[in-house]
Amino acid sequence: MVxxxxxxxxxxALSAPAMGDERxxxxxxxxxxxxxxxKEATHDGFYVATLPDPQTGDTTLHTGQSTFGPTSAADTRVxxxxxxxxxxxxxxxxxxxxxxxxxxxxxxxxxxxxxKNRPRSKIYMSDPNHRVNYDEEGFVGFSIxxxxxxxxxxxxxxHRGSSMLFEMGSDSHQSMMNLGVWVQxxxxxxxxxxxxxxxxxxxxDDDEHVEVFDLGPVSSDKGRWTDFVFRYRFNPFSVTTNPGxxxxxxxxxxxxxxxxxxxxxxxxxGTAESDGDRRMAMKIDKVNQPVGLVPHATEKLRHxxxxxxxxxxxxxxxxxxxxxxxxxxxxxxxxxxxxxxxADVAPSGTPxxxxxxxxxxxxxxxxASLAVE
Numbered sequence: 343m344v345x346x347x348x349x350x351x352x353x354x355a356l357s358a359p360a361m362g363d364e365r366x367x368x369x370x371x372x373x374x375x376x377x378x379x380x381k382e383a384t385h386d387g388f389y390v391a392t393l394p395d396p397q398t399g400d401t402t403l404h405t406g407q408s409t410f411g412p413t414s415a416a417d418t419r420v421x422x423x424x425x426x427x428x429x430x431x432x433x434x435x436x437x438x439x440x441x442x443x444x445x446x447x448x449x450x451x452x453x454x455x456x457x458k459n460r461p462r463s464k465i466y467m468s469d470p471n472h473r474v475n476y477d478e479e480g481f482v483g484f485s486i487x488x489x490x491x492x493x494x495x496x497x498x499x500x501h502r503g504s505s506m507l508f509e510m511g512s513d514s515h516q517s518m519m520n521l522g523v524w525v526q527x528x529x530x531x532x533x534x535x536x537x538x539x540x541x542x543x544x545x546x547d548d549d550e551h552v553e554v555f556d557l558g559p560v561s562s563d564k565g566r567w568t569d570f571v572f573r574y575r576f577n578p579f580s581v582t583t584n585p586g587x588x589x590x591x592x593x594x595x596x597x598x599x600x601x602x603x604x605x606x607x608x609x610x611x612g613t614a615e616s617d618g619d620r621r622m623a624m625k626i627d628k629v630n631q632p633v634g635l636v637p638h639a640t641e642k643l644r645h646x647x648x649x650x651x652x653x654x655x656x657x658x659x660x661x662x663x664x665x666x667x668x669x670x671x672x673x674x675x676x677x678x679x680x681x682x683x684x685a686d687v688a689p690s691g692t693p694x695x696x697x698x699x700x701x702x703x704x705x706x707x708x709x710a711s712l713a714v715e
């Protein structure tokens with residue numbers, strides 16, 4: 343006799359979507375709550391700062407002033423769909439995503455502490471409960487939507503024309519790495535670029551210690567969701583070092599083993615399946631190498647998503663409309679604390695297959711087996 347109850351339960355289990363609480367992660371930002379709750383929440387708990395729509399004077403909106411739900415009059419808000427340049431954008435997965443937009447004719451002074459009017463939005467995983475220590479191995483995954491009406495910035499063809507979209511940095515806003523899109527001369531089309539800072543002598547970033555990685559053209563990702571997975575461990579030392587005892591200013595008084603840094607980056611490419619999944623290609627593969635800045639004595643590291651058009655109003659521009667991006671399926675966890683693997687943070691929820699290979703060789707590199715002992 344067939345156990346119909348068991349068959350039904352099995353069918354439900356097989357058909358159920360991979361939800362964030364079924365994965366080994368610390369934080370889920372899939373926006374399925376339909377709002378942005380308190381920033382300490384481990385589900386959709388971001389600190390958000392953006393501008394109201396319409397804006398009066400220099401008014402801004404911060405966490406606590408809005409739910410940033412679908413009916414919120416905010417440039418950054420959770421939506422079930424959005425129309426951009428005549429194109430209807432829907433979530434990567436589930437029922438909601440967050441859309442964010444910046445404009446040339448709005449006042450962003452308050453969002454920049456009144457220093458300069460730099461168009462930006464803030465979607466920060468910055469609560470103390472969500473910050474991570476230096477030298478901890480973690481994974482973070484997310485998906486970014488590039489609309490079909492994305493416009494190349496051709497007036498400034500270098501990093502000054504960037505739209506910065508993701509960053510990991512310290513409490514004092516020193517950058518470990520940041521992901522953005524811009525046109526780099528002599529090209530005439532935007533690429534994804536990752537800037538990575540590695541300095542074993544200072545807790546601060548600077549342009550002398552930055553490496554820039556070209557992750558490929560934006561044109562092939564327009565009108566679709568692009569998934570990213572980062573595996574990281576920020577340890578800049580090539581030999582075992584106590585930076586505090588070595589006299590490095592503001593450094594933590596702790597011994598760090600050399601050659602334990604990690605930075606691996608995967609990006610989706612090619613044709614999308616019916617569920618939006620695309621092949622994940624390894625773009626950066628740095629394991630057991632120096633990565634990051636000297637650990638600060640008191641600070642931890644944060645994850646930031648946003649639009650930051652820092653040079654838009656101070657440089658020549660060819661952009662004729664606002665800048666819009668979508669974010670969805672954000673997940674973060676640590677290897678030792680949470681047991682997090684590639685599959686736990688990947689927006690598709692699947693392990694890295696044998697097609698997910700390094701850009702410079704053809705060896706399969708399944709991330710789940712790469713934890714550093």
